[in-house]
Amino acid sequence: MNPATDTPAAPAERRLHPWSWLFVLLQQLRQFVVPLVALVVFGRRGPSDMADWAPLMGVAALVGISVLQYFTYRYRIGSSGITIRNGLLQRTWREIPFARIHNVALHQTLLHRIFGVAEVRLEAAGGRRPEAQMRVLGLADALALEQLVRHRGGGTAGTPAPAAAQAQDEVLLALPPAEGVRLGLVSNRGMIVVAAGLGAVAQMLPDQMAAGWVTYLLEEVLDELLGQARRMRLGWAGTAAAALVLFSLAVAALRLLSVALALAQYFGFRLTGDRRRLTVERGLFARLRSSVAPRRIQAWYLQETLLHRLLGRRSLRIDTAVGGREDDPRKLRDLAPIATPATCDALVGRLLPGGAWPPPRWQGLPPGTAWRLFAGDLPWTLLVAAVLAWQFGAWGLLALLWLPWAAYAAWRQAGYMGYAVDARLVAVRGGWWSRWWRFAEIDKLQGLRLTRSPVDRWLGTASLWLDTAGASGMSPPLRIRFLPEAQARALYRQLGRTLAARRLRW
Structure with missing residues (x-):
């Protein structure tokens, strides 16, 4: 028996996909887009042309870093885990046992799908960051790695993963597009996106400018609506009906946006x-x-x-x-x-x-649960009614009409x-x-x-x-x-x- 020939060879190291440097570059550009734009807009301060080249030099540096990361990143799949090595001057080795990997996430943007690649994240329990993040692997290699982790992570290391494991998976739930439409109708994704957009605009503007912009927009809209109602001689009833129609159209637009977002996120679930x-x-x-x-x-x-x-x-x-x-x-x-x-x-x-x-x-x-739930709403309702009465007089006391509804809701909730x-x-x-x-x-x-x-x-x-x-x-x-x-x-x-x-x- 020849030990040199009977000893199994160590698994070979593997590289990422050849296009991985491009996706790393795009990720870095997203992080540095604000400084690069600042260099273009504010970088030129004199007759020197050096400022004109600064953005190109920054992009060239990011390209060099991305290519260097591709050539220095290696991973090896062993019998009990994955070994990752990266770095040039400061090298790091990381051993990730299969038993520690609790989730394998494959992410494909539209650009990933065009190039036939996927970003792979290996996640463990309790960690705030993934154990490893591979940008990017070929789609076939990513799916094979997922199946390997899935098989060996169950305590069967040393046995080959079945090639048809993915095909044998039972479909427990599949959502047609009609269910995506229903999901959009019951969700508030459109409202969340609009609120996030307004918040982003408010964050980019100074506080006084943001408040003034919102106030100006509301005043312009209200003035236009009220002026149009006066010109059409609608009266208070007609104005209220028109406002209700506009509100309904806004709600319908938000629901349509929610449906579009739900279809984009959950299509082919x-x-x-x-x-x-x-x-x-x-x-x-x-x-x-x-x-x-x-x-x-x-x-x-x-x-x-x-x-x-x-x-x-x-x-x-x-x-x-x-x-x-x-x-x-x-x-x-x-x-x-x-x-x-x-x-x-x-x-x-x-x-x-x-x-x-x-x-x-x-x-x-217990039977007293309804009163406990109602007691939680009572102080806040009284406080709001007092504030409104202080500002608007007796009309503010109309807020107390909420109390009968709150009592009824507490009774129904306690019963369930x-x-x-x-x-x-x-x-x-x-x-x-x-x-x-x-x-x-x-x-x-x-x-x-x-x-x-x-x-x-x-x-x-x-x-x-x-x-x-x-x-x-x-x-x-x-x-x-x-x-x-x-x-x-x-x-x-x-x-x-x-x-x-x-x-x-x-």
């Missing part, structure tokens, strides 16, 4: 996979492909607004233990952006190990609120106008908190907070409110014993 790995692919112009292991799902969130109910739909989101920014669009959060209630329930029941969904029985909250706890799952539901369900496996709870406010101590109640990893600030918290103190403490001890027993078995 496909959720595939099994209990080992879930993969989502979506996007019209920019394609995004992200995956996560179901065991990394920490909590679930079902949402049903009034528009959802009118269309017979719900939305299903998840919290995962994968790191990254909360607002990162490449982070996998939407398992079902919009789907029928039966589809959402079936999807949860399939992916939730050992947990029956929906729960067979919900526990209601509830919780359910079994051996594996804890769930909370709430809302009325917009309903929601928040639930998690008991194994995924990171902590239990029993809190009592001064009002709770006065009324003998308590609230139980259930903390999970990766909780989103856009979702309601997982908590059970306004329980009698004895019942809250008993539930706290029950969940604590269950959680401790399961962790001891680990």
Whole structure:
């Protein structure tokens, strides 16, 4: 036996795609576009021509850095992980075990799709930045790397990944374009984009100029509308009707913008996979492909607004233990952006190990819950009414008409609120106008908190907070409110014993 021939050769190092330097350059240009524009606009201060060449010199430097990064970046795929080496004068080596990689995200802009490449991000749990970011790989190499991480990350290192693994993935949910239209109708993406645009304009202008610009625009619009109404002799009723029509047109335009944004973001949405790995692919112009292991799902969130109910739909989101920014669009959060209630329930029941969904029985909250909810609105309503009355006299007291509606809404909300706890799952539901369900496996709870406010101590109640990893600030918290103190403490001890027993078995 010859050891020299029997020892397996080390995997060869690989380069990024030959066009990777171009995408690195474009990324750097986006970061330095403001200084470059400043050089062009303000750089010339005298007869010298050096300022004319400064922007070209800056771009040439960025091109050199991008090309140098391509030639110095190497990666090697081993049996247990990925090794990345980069740098020229200061070299760095990084070992990333497959078991540490919890998510592989593939991102393609329109330019990526033209060149047949993709940006790859390898993400780990709890990290604020990805473990590795490869700009860029060929699409075939990126998909092969995703399948390799998916296979070996499950604890089967050393065995070859199946070539047809991707083709065998089961399609759990596919959204046609009609569902994208419904998603746009129930969302407020158009309003968010318009508000963000106005905020960006306000940030670029000085405070006084921004306030003056907004005031001038509103005054011009109002003067034009009122002047047109006087010329047409519409009267107060006609003016109010015209204002209502214009408001309706503005709402319709925002909804159309929301539909266009939803179609661009979720066109071709496909959720595939099994209990080992879930993969989502979506996007019209920019394609995004992200995956996560179901065991990394920490909590679930079902949402049903009034528009959802009118269309017979719900939305299903998840919290995962994968790191990254909360607002990162490449982070996998939407398992079902919009789907029928039966589809959402079936999807949860399939992916939730050992947990029956929906729960067979919900526990209601005490009868005094409606008064507690109404008491939260009462001080603010009285304060607003007092301020308006001070400014406008008796007409400001019309704000008190909100109180009957607030009392009715609190009564309806208290009747719907509830919780359910079994051996594996804890769930909370709430809302009325917009309903929601928040639930998690008991194994995924990171902590239990029993809190009592001064009002709770006065009324003998308590609230139980259930903390999970990766909780989103856009979702309601997982908590059970306004329980009698004895019942809250008993539930706290029950969940604590269950959680401790399961962790001891680990």
